[in-house]
């Protein structure tokens with residue numbers, strides 16, 4: 001018996017036939033058909049074959065999921081230098097219907113981000129606004145731009161508050177290079193911004209900038225997590241927990257910081273922020289200690305993908321070759337999902353991390369992250385490949401997995417976009 005709305009008896013524009021539908025937010029986990037009309041889900045049922053449809057997609061053997069949400073993207077193309085990728089290359093062309101730019105635009109550049117990036121994109125583009133006036137130019141390559149004097153609380157609060165349709169959080173960095181230069185003040189200012197405007201603060205952990213010539217100045221990367229957490233509130237997000245760089249959830253003695261469990265118990269969230277920082281070794285350690293991330297976040301950008309630098313990009317920065325964002329391993333959001341499966345999380349958990357949980361983080365659970373009749377047809381279809389595949393992080397750790405998820409296509413408001421992104425990694429047989 002199909003679950004349908006009152007207008008569903010007529011023909012559909014599209015029927016996705018026979019896929020494994022998984023939508024934790026709406027309690028679906030079964031082989032079902034999905035009928036779409038007018039850009040919305042009109043029916044979800046065991047057999048819609050008898051109803052006329054303009055187009056029928058046979059998706060047997062695939063996973064049919066709520067449109068994937070990438071909580072950590074860098075898509076301020078042409079403004080953030082080599083760092084910013086095209087939003088549709090990271091988004092719909094990679095099977096991802098919503099991307100959240102982490103700290104690319106600032107209060108000064110947000111109007112340009114809206115006009116030139118978010119509005120023209122086929123992908124739904126949202127942002128966590130940079131706490132810094134300068135935003136995320138060149139992936140924060142020039143450390144001197146990120147001091148407390150480069151933060152204006154009032155202007156950033158005003159910008160976020162005036163753009164809540166686009167801005168769903170604030171982004172800042174808590175790492176040893178910045179702490180050695182300026183201490184914790186930037187994070188205090190960023191928390192003030194986020195809490196004044198009532199949005200989550202997303203905090204990057206793990207070394208980003210090199211130490212200044214004067215050294216660490218009494219700072220210790222292993223104390224940063226426990227000093228920042230007291231500044232954070234329920235809903236704020238700890239990012240890059242499994243970083244291979246100093247200052248993540250696992251300290252130099254190989255122990256998970258004792259304060260993490262209590263932080264999660266009082267409602268702080270954890271985003272993987274996979275990308276160049278991710279370490280299978282440290283992820284396995286934290287997961288064994290019961291630290292399960294809420295959201296995934298691919299964290300792809302121009303330094304960890306292979307795309308030509310935009311025309312007119314300046315000559316290479318002298319520190320670039322040592323930049324912690326660099327890495328040879330190639331990623332995507334679906335590859336990050338495969339990583340989580342390989343580490344022992346269940347498919348249900350991993351699907352929640354890219355659908356229901358990020359929708360909640362964005363305060364958009366009423367619109368995103370769930371498949372249900374009457375909702376927008378925001379759907380991702382993945383191939384669920386079985387075999388023996390090789391995954392690798394930038395620490396050189398190789399993991400062999402028997403399951404690889406690969407995007408086939410997505411529907412954004414009912415419009416199909418095939419997963420033809422040039423930055424999608426190919427399957428590597430083990």
Ligand SMILES: [Zn+2]
Pocket residue numbers: 072074102299
């Ligand atoms: Zn990032």
